[in-house]
Amino acid sequence: MMLFLLLLLVVTAFTASTVPSTSSPQKPGRPRWIGTWSTSPMPPDLSGISTTGFDNQTVRLIIHTSIGGSRLRLRLANTFGTSPLTIGQVDVAVQLQGASIVSGSDRQLTFGGSPSIIIPIGAEVYSDPVEFAVQSQENLAVSLFVPQATGPTTWHALNWQTSYASQAGNHASDQQGSAFTTSFISTFWLDGVDVATSTAAGAIVTLGDSITEGFNSTVNANHRWPDVLARRLLALPPRQQEGVLNEAISGNRVLNNAPCCGVNALARLDRDVLEQDGARFVIYLEGINDIGFSLLNNPETAPPTDVSAAQIIAGIEQIITQVHAKGLKIYGCTLTPFKGAGYYSAAGEAKREAVNNWIRTSGAFDAVIDFDKVVRDPQNPLQILPAFDSGDHLHPNDAGYAAMADSIDLDLFQ
Numbered sequence: 001m002m003l004f005l006l007l008l009l010v011v012t013a014f015t016a017s018t019v020p021s022t023s024s025p026q027k028p029g030r031p032r033w034i035g036t037w038s039t040s041p042m043p044p045d046l047s048g049i050s051t052t053g054f055d056n057q058t059v060r061l062i063i064h065t066s067i068g069g070s071r072l073r074l075r076l077a078n079t080f081g082t083s084p085l086t087i088g089q090v091d092v093a094v095q096l097q098g099a100s101i102v103s104g105s106d107r108q109l110t111f112g113g114s115p116s117i118i119i120p121i122g123a124e125v126y127s128d129p130v131e132f133a134v135q136s137q138e139n140l141a142v143s144l145f146v147p148q149a150t151g152p153t154t155w156h157a158l159n160w161q162t163s164y165a166s167q168a169g170n171h172a173s174d175q176q177g178s179a180f181t182t183s184f185i186s187t188f189w190l191d192g193v194d195v196a197t198s199t200a201a202g203a204i205v206t207l208g209d210s211i212t213e214g215f216n217s218t219v220n221a222n223h224r225w226p227d228v229l230a231r232r233l234l235a236l237p238p239r240q241q242e243g244v245l246n247e248a249i250s251g252n253r254v255l256n257n258a259p260c261c262g263v264n265a266l267a268r269l270d271r272d273v274l275e276q277d278g279a280r281f282v283i284y285l286e287g288i289n290d291i292g293f294s295l296l297n298n299p300e301t302a303p304p305t306d307v308s309a310a311q312i313i314a315g316i317e318q319i320i321t322q323v324h325a326k327g328l329k330i331y332g333c334t335l336t337p338f339k340g341a342g343y344y345s346a347a348g349e350a351k352r353e354a355v356n357n358w359i360r361t362s363g364a365f366d367a368v369i370d371f372d373k374v375v376r377d378p379q380n381p382l383q384i385l386p387a388f389d390s391g392d393h394l395h396p397n398d399a400g401y402a403a404m405a406d407s408i409d410l411d412l413f414q
Contacts, residue, residue, distance in 0.1 A: 030198055031069070031071075031196045031198040032196065032198075032278065033073070033195070033277045033278060034200050034243050034277055035192055035203045035245045035276050035277050035279070036066050036068070036069065036134065037064065037065055037066060037193040038192040039156040039190075039191055039192075039247070040156060040191070040262060041079040041156065041271075042080065042156055042249060043080040043154075043259075044080060044152035045157065045259070045260070050152065050186070050188075053149060053150035054165060055146070055148065055149040056146070056147055056148065056169065057165055057167070058143055058145045058146075058172050058180070059144050059146070059165050059188050059189075060163060060166070060177070060180050061142045061143075061163045062140070062161050063140050063142060063161065063187075063190070063193060064138070064139055064140075064161060064222050065135070065138045065139075065193070066136065066245075067136050067199075067230075067234070067241060068133075068195060068197065068199075069197035069200075070131070070132075070134075070197070071130065071131055071132060071195065072129070072130055072132040072196075073109075074142065074190060074194075075125070075126055075190070075192035075194070076090075076117075076119060076125050076189050077123075077189060078119040078121060078154055079122060079123075080152075080153075080154045081122075081150070081153060082121070082151050084118050084120050085118065085119040085146070085150060085153075085154075085189065086116070086146065086148055087111075087116060087117050087144055087145070087146060088115075088116045088145040089145040089170055089172040089173075090108070090109040090115075090127060090143065091109065091173055092132065092140055092141070092142050093105045093140070093143070094138065094140060094141070095139040095141045098180075099141075099177030099178075100177040101141050106173055107132055108173070109127040110130075137222075142193075143172040143173075144190070145171070153189065154188070154191075156186060156191075157186050157249075157250065158185060158215065159185050159187045160214050160215075160219050160224065161185060162183050162184070163185070163186065163187060164177070164181075164182065164184075165181075165183075165184070166179045166180045166182075192245075195243075199239060199241065200239070201241065201242055201413075202242055202279065203243035203276060203279050203280065203281075204233075204242045204244050204279075204281045204282070204413065205245045205247055205282050206226045206229075206245065206247060206248060207248065207265060207272065207273055207285070207286065207319075208248040208252070208284065208285040209248055209252040209253075209285070209286050209288065210248070210249075210251060210252075210394075211285060211288075211396065212224070212225065212246065213248035214226075214246075214248075214401065216390035216392065216395040217390075217401055223402065225401040225404040226245075226248075226405070227246075228401060229408055230244035232406070232410060233413070236410065245276055245279070247272040247276075251293075253290045254286055254290050254312055254316060254319075255311060256290070256305045256307070258293070265286050265315070265319065266315055266318060269319060269322055273323065274322065274326050280328060280329070280413075281329050281413055282328055282329070282331070283330075284316070284320075284331065285371065287352075287355055288336070290307050291335075291348045291351045292348055293305070294306040294307060295343060295345055295347075295348070309350075309351040312351070312355055313354075316332070316355075316364075317364060320332075329366040329367075330366055331365055331367045331369050332359045332364070333370075334356045334359050334368070335352050335355055335371075336372050336396070337372065337381065337382050338352070338393065339382040339383045339393065340393030341392060341393045342392070356372055367409075367412055370407075371407070374403050374404055375396055375403060385400070387399060388400030388403060
């Protein structure tokens, strides 16, 4: 019995010394899996391509990496599918232009050694790792062949990157891309790309709504504020760099769902944030839709659910508590101005100011990033500075997103 206890103590001590905490930085010379790109799965829309799905077609998704690595694996999701999803072939390659890929860069992926897989309803799967020299800030083409009708699909509605669907047939390995005759700025089934690297410390997850998603930024330009932050981080020395994962949904809310806009932030927190590979930090920016949608009356896009500033704050506190329970740090961003936007009201402005005051003064976050101060008009602080306004008085333009990213102190991640 005494010998057994001694062995148990030795094993326990060894395990504790070799398993780093969730937020521990990357150890030198030890490659591990860290997310380089991700997006949040959404239920199919009420109509359109996500509702009809695909049948005997190939979808070629273009994604933009944040960090590089020596190996790669994909994560596919049938989170909101209504039937098991059959994937017949998956290839990854470097994008050349449009739907074409760089010659010789294509790799076919497997799942437990098989080129195909059936993903159960509600499930996620990882591909087998593949040797692939992923570069930071590189466009990859991920091609998924579905041999039979998918029915309504798991998707992400607005990726601000052009992707493609083919005519009938398996075109996963096609180099020229001429068979891809339909384009969109959505993604389907792919919700994460990891790289094996020893030169990054971990990953930052940006949790938010359309302002983090990059709404009204230039398509294919990678000018969302998380993209600009990712490029700034690459200027740091190796093992101080971080992957940046964009887990934002346009129209998303902290407390309530809407058919247009995914499940609420609390409901998707585990999947979209806490389970991300290599995550060490969270940057949180959400709540303006809870305020604005309170007064709208369009059941298809935003069923009205009037919530108070105190209720929004209580939801954010739950997010902070759960993030801290996983050993991650979380930085809170103030809500940006929205006077002139379609759902602006004086009552909504009062809620925004109350939430921002709490973000700035409560000490609940590990640090505060004051995006409100960055983008507001000094002459009219209830509005976005005209030079940063995309035109709808809610979303910044490319310059506004860049100013937001440039305001973030990189010492927060060291």
